[in-house]
Amino acid sequence: MNNHEIDYHIYGDDMQFVEVELDPQESVVAEAGSFMMMEDEIHMETIFGDGSGTGSGIMGKLFNAGKRVLTGESLFMTTFTNTGMVKKHVSFASPYPGKIIPMDLRQYGGKIICQKDAFLAAAKGVSIGIEFQRKLGVGFFGGEGFIMQKLEGxxxxxxxxxxxxxxxxLLPGQSLRVDTGCLVAMTSNVQYDIEFVKGVKTALFGGEGMFFATLRGPGSVWVQSLPFSRLASRVFAAAPSRGGSKDEGSMAKGIFDMFSGD
Known part of the structure; x- marks a missing residue:
């Protein structure tokens, strides 16, 4: 094992959080802002990059941390280490309503590709990098961007x-078409491309966008029913720009503030 081996328990249904159990000297690394609570004797430390040790020297660390900037994430992450003599617990929460998906990378060939903002936490030693899509169509029209995250370890x-x-x-050769925003993650052997919606009327007036992701097996694909971008756009659309009920406007603003973290 190159990564720390951790136990966990997920609580809740639609507003979930994950409680990680750490043995003495075990560590977990988490995205900034995902921390919820922890017991005593757990040491919290901000680190440069992901702490996986995949980069050697200052330049290696700068390169690994710089890759996170390309995905829109912070240069820094936070590690939580059990410095005590008995098991301790630390918890992390999702930033918006949805589900937390636990993944043992050993079951997926040591690599998972996911949306750039999907990562929540991992055992220390997991490498959080970027996955470049080689086809320009994916980059220009992918909806979620040219770059996706890859989790390795x-x-x-x-x-x-x-x-x-x-x-x-997905079986070998089997394909699945997905809204670009609904794609959450996939195994590394799944082929990913962008396909134009056929038919001018469908593309312009269908309300589903002009492109969707085409995934071809073999491999596993995870799909979400409510991307945060779709939720945010509905909230903005419901907020009255002129006139309207003051209470409705206040409610919409309150919902926006709740999800924006202000």
Missing amino acids: DGMCFIHAGGTIIRKE
Whole structure:
């Protein structure tokens, strides 16, 4: 084992959080802002990059941390280490309603590709990097961007997504078309491309966008029913720009403030 081996328990239904159990000297690394609570004798430390040790020297650490900037994430992450003599617990919460998906990377060939903002936490030693899509069409029209995250290692990691999550198993050659925002994660052997919606009327007036993701097996794909971008757009659309009920406007503003973290 190169990664720390951690135990966990997920609480809740639609507003979930994950409680990680750490043995003495075990550590978990988490995205900034995901921390919820921890017991005593757990040491919290901000680190440069993901702490996986995949980069050697100052330049290696700078490169690994710089890759996170390309995904829109912070240069720094936070590690939580049990410095005591008995088992301790630390918890992390999703930033918006949805599900937390536990993944043992050993079961997926040591690598998972996911949305750039899907990562929540992982056993220390898991490498959080970027996955470049080689086709320009994916980059320009992918909706979620040219760059996706890749999680590599042999430990446990946790990703989160909105609404209900479904896992689809694709056979060799079997394809699945998904709204670009609804794609959460996939195994590394799944081929990913962007396809234009056929028909001018469907593309312009269908309300579903002009592109969708085409995934081809073999491999596993995780799909979410409510991307945060879709939820946010509905909230903005419901907020009256002129006139309207003051109470409705205040409610919409309150919902926006709740999800924006202000």
